[in-house]
Amino acid sequence: MHAGSPITPLSLALSREASVVAGGADVIAVLEPPADTGFGDLATNVAMILAGSSRRNPRELADELVQRIGAAGGLGGYVESAVVAGPGFINLTLSPRWFADAARTIVVAGDAYGRGQAEPRERILIEFVSANPTGPPHVGHARQAAYGDGVARLLEYAGHDVTREFYVNDWGRQMDLFGASVAARYGQLMGLATEVPADGYQGDYVVGVAERIRDEVGDAFRDRVDPPDAEARALFTALGRDMMLATMTDELERFRVRFDAFASETTFHAGGAVTRGLEALVRSGDAYEQDGALWFRTTAYGDEKDRVLRRSDGSTTYLAADVAYHLDKAGRGGDRLLDILGADHHGYIARLRAVVAAGGHDPGMLEVPIVQLVSLIEGGEARRMSKRAGTLVTLGELVDDIGVDAARFFLVQRSHETAFDLDLDVARAQGNENPVYYVQYAHARIAGILMQEPAAPAAAPPPAAIDPSERALLISLARWPQVVDEAARRRSPHRVAAFLMDLARDFHAFYHRCRVVGEAPEVVAFRLDVLRATRSVIATGLGLVGVEAPDRM
RNA sequence: GCGCCAGUAGCUCAGUCGGAUAGAGCGUCGGUCUACGAAACCGAAGGUCACAGGUUCGAAUCCUGUCUGGCGCGCCA
Structure with missing residues (x-):
């Protein structure tokens, strides 16, 4: 219904x-x-x-x-x-009358056809990509971005109030290592023999970061990076962080993914929210001291073991910041929190749920869809990727290679719960073996016909007979509101992609069997509605997965 | 060992809160452009839905067990 x-x-x-x-x-x-x-x-x-x-x-x-x-x-x-x-x-x-009325109904509704199916409507905060700003976004981030943004668009279209948020993991050991790596590269630019830490960031892009810092500060830090003093480390870390975050958001924007808000881990530490969060857990009895460390009693909420919040050396863990962040998010007054995480973080779900529950909120308000891994295939072989060696394929490289439309469609085409192999040879193809063009071509074909502005009578009776291909096409179009509803409820934008493939197939079959121009007036009137309805739904559907609907290709 | 995800056509994957003869794209084979775009269409071949039990009018779908693969199981993030 x-x-x-x-x-x-x-x-x-x-x-x-x-x-x-x-x-x-x-x-x-x-x-x-x-x-x-x-x-x-x-x-x-x-x-x-x-x-x-x-x-x-x-x-x-x-x-x-x-x-x-x-x-x-x-x-x-x-x-x-x-x-x-x-x-x-x-x-x-x-009956023919149903088909004629159906086409008319969809044309009249336009972009609103299928919109607003959600019940009840919710205020939803969706967090995704959230990464260390220590390097450019890679293919794994790309899948999470395509999925997270797809879910966000879908939920918005379904009628929810959605906020997209990026949590910047700009604090802790990884950031320190990154800062040290940048400092070492800067030293090398100054002619020093400084070396990137063994467990640091080896990628060439770090040299680029160091060069830009050199362009800003000149040789002012030449004598302070071997080894770097505290102020130097802080500066290189902060500047590097800003540059990498800018790179990430720029690349994501090119990928048609924008965020409404950013949350910084450092801010939670600096503003005292982390300390307050831990104190609250102690007060509620959810945290306790043992062996010199502070533990979060997550087992009380279904986790398999308790987790450390503050180490015996006094430093806080990643989880401590997430306590502050999730208490903050849960306390903003929305109905639902979505955390999109990669498969390697699925063990973290119980901890996050414990945070929400310990904060006095319904743990059911937190949903954590897990996005499985994606690997790249080229020439029939897996393309090896290593973050350490700096051979990760970046989001930017992927987009340069196969284009935004193909990248987004491919990455969202498969269920997020399935690890899959993206075949670059297929995704790169401009021709008929590429699914994304199959759908776009249907849209362009319709635009081509409509551009001829075929004349139609203002009011026409339903045609006497409806072709089987017209039947299939209209039935598919009639399913759209249900597809939107199911895809939104199940956080499954891949259902939209699958629907578009079905719809495009129905259209191409219709196109080959049924002409529009030059037919009897009532047939022209009906088929113009069919064309307009189809174009509208394809454009809407492509928009929901972040792909353009071109009028010509 | 424990947990999560998966195992469906040669390849990549849909379909999984039970429904009729299990689908798509790619690949293979054969057809279709003097009419709105052939980036398309039509047809064919291709399957023990990992395996074994169970539940019922009916199971790819639900339950149990087994096998295989990915990921995780830290006072890392």
Whole structure:
């Protein structure tokens, strides 16, 4: 049951009849495309559902329901025939009037067709990508960005109030190492024999960071980097952080991913929020001292073991900052928190949930979708990537290679729960082996026809006959509101991509069987609506996965 | 050893709160441009849905067990 779908009136009318057959029980008849299009346009298993509760023969119930459909004038003239098949399915063949009305409805709704299906509407804070600003974003970040932004767009379209947030992990050991690495490279630029720490950042981009710092400060720190003093370390770390964060956001923006807010780990430390968070946990009895360290009793909330918040040397762990951050997020008054994490962080979920629960919030408000790994295939072989050796493929390189549209479509096409291999040869292809162009081409083709501005009569009756390809196309279009709803509820933008492939296929088949220009007036009128409706839904769907809908290619 | 995710066509993957003969793209084979864009369409071949039990009118889907792969199991982040 989805507002705006041309299937909904049918479903409601059928539900009324089914309730009567069931003796007054409340029934919802779900209408879906049948397994085989030869069976009809839509099918329902409602008789089989009723058979279960009323202990009656499903086929007998179906027969009765079919009679009532006939008596009800074919559900308002929309049903041409209804037949019982198989174990008790009812197959409906719809009338030309339904198809004409459906196309018109979608055209009139335009971009709003499918929008606002969410119930109830929520204020959702979605955090994703969140990385150490110690290097450029890589392919793994790209998948998380494509997924996180896809979910955000989907939730917005479904009617939720969404905020995209990037948590900057700009504090701690990794940042210190990064700062030391930058300082060493700066020293080398000054002609010194400084060396990047063995466990530091070896990538060439660090040289670039050092060069830009040299351009700013000149040789002022020449004598302070071998070894670097505290002030020098802080400066190189801070400048490096700013540059890398700027690189990340620039690259992500080029990838069509923008954030509404940034949260800095350093800020939580500097502002005292980390200390206050730990004190709150101690006060509530959720944290305790042992062996000189401060422990978070996460086992009380389902974790397998307790976790250290403050080490015996007095320094705080990553988790301590996340306590502050998540208490902050949970306390902002929204309904739901989404943390998009990579597969290597899934062991962290129980800890985050414990933070939310210990803060007195419903732990159910926190959802943590896990994005599995993506690897690159080229020439039939896995492309080796190592962060240490600096051979990671960056987001920027990926975009330069295959383009934003292909990158986003490929990365969001597969369920985030599945580790998958991205074949660069296929993604790079400009031709027919590339799925993203298959969908875009459908959009461009429609634009091409509409640009000819074919004339149509203002008000035309439905055409006498509807082609099978038109039936398939309209039924697909009618499913869109439900696709949006399911994809949003399940945080699964890949369902949008899969739908677009189906829709494009239906359109291309229609295109080859049905002409628009030069047909009878009522046929032209109908098919123009079909074209406009299809173009609108494709454009909307592509927009939800961050891909452009070109008028020509 | 424990936890999470996965195992579906030659390859990459959809489909998983039970429904009819299990799908798509790529690849392979064969057709289709003197009519709106052939970046397209039509057709064919290709499957023990990892395996074994169970639940029921009906299981790729739910339950149990087994096998295989990825990731994780730190006073790292």
